[in-house]
Amino acid sequence: MIRAIVTDIEGTTSDIRFVHNILFPYARQHLATFLRDQQQQPEVQAALQAVRDEVDQPQADLSTLTQILFSFMDQDRKSTGLKALQGMIWRDGYLNGSFTGHLYPDVLPALTAWQAQGLKLYVYSSGSVAAQKLLFGYSDEGDITGLFSGYFDTHVGAKRDVAAYHAIAAQTGLPAEQLLFLSDIHQELDAAAQAGWHTLQLIRGEADGESRHRQVTDFSEIKPESI
Ligand SMILES: CSCCC(=O)C(=O)COP(=O)(O)O
Numbered sequence: 001m002i003r004a005i006v007t008d009i010e011g012t013t014s015d016i017r018f019v020h021n022i023l024f025p026y027a028r029q030h031l032a033t034f035l036r037d038q039q040q041q042p043e044v045q046a047a048l049q050a051v052r053d054e055v056d057q058p059q060a061d062l063s064t065l066t067q068i069l070f071s072f073m074d075q076d077r078k079s080t081g082l083k084a085l086q087g088m089i090w091r092d093g094y095l096n097g098s099f100t101g102h103l104y105p106d107v108l109p110a111l112t113a114w115q116a117q118g119l120k121l122y123v124y125s126s127g128s129v130a131a132q133k134l135l136f137g138y139s140d141e142g143d144i145t146g147l148f149s150g151y152f153d154t155h156v157g158a159k160r161d162v163a164a165y166h167a168i169a170a171q172t173g174l175p176a177e178q179l180l181f182l183s184d185i186h187q188e189l190d191a192a193a194q195a196g197w198h199t200l201q202l203i204r205g206e207a208d209g210e211s212r213h214r215q216v217t218d219f220s221e222i223k224p225e226s227i
Pocket residue numbers: 008009010011019023078083086124125126127128131132135159
């Protein structure tokens with residue numbers, strides 16, 4: 001029996017075009033100014049140090065780090081340091097009303113119903129936990145963060161690594177067979193399945209012919225009690 005649902009964001013709860021056409025360009029546009037003005041903030045220093053560690057360049061200065069971060073963005077690299085900085089930059093965008101966090105219309109009704117059934121809800125995204133809370137806190141449907149019991153990002157591991165799903169299961173206190181992971185990316189679902197989780201793949205756009213996971217087109221098709 002499913003007792004908790006863990007959901008991905010990009011391509012699952014929210015349109016990939018919101019992330020790639022709104023969020024990522026906003027971070028790119030403001031990165032250099034943000035780093036110049038905020039580099040002394042402890043959370044910014046910690047993120048920059050994480051980038052130095054990631055590329056093994058302990059002496060890298062701000063100019064070098066800025067170029068590295070631009071190249072990470074070009075590659076859509078799921079760098080923990082980059083993701084932390086993007087989240088800090090997006091905060092201004094949410095607060096000044098530049099955008100709200102996209103939610104597919106089927107998401108909030110389903111999450112609300114699942115919570116009412118007694119299921120615990122969690123988020124697992126490559127975006128930082130702070131960025132996840134912003135997206136759901138300033139969503140198209142208002143602040144829906146109260147629905148979630150917890151948030152996970154790449155600090156537990158990469159989304160294609162089996163170990164990340166073991167770590168999340170341990171933190172929820174539930175056995176793998178009581179956990180359901182929702183994602184649009186079959187390699188992420190492969191890792192969750194290898195950890196013993198149930199999986200469902202969201203097909204919000206083009207079909208994924210290589211997937212071995214059960215597929216649904218939106219959250220209204222998901223019946224946790226029948227899994
Ligand atoms: C928190 S919204 C931004 C998501 C993000 O930065 C990203 O790289 C997409 O990650 P996901 O794991 O949700 O596909």
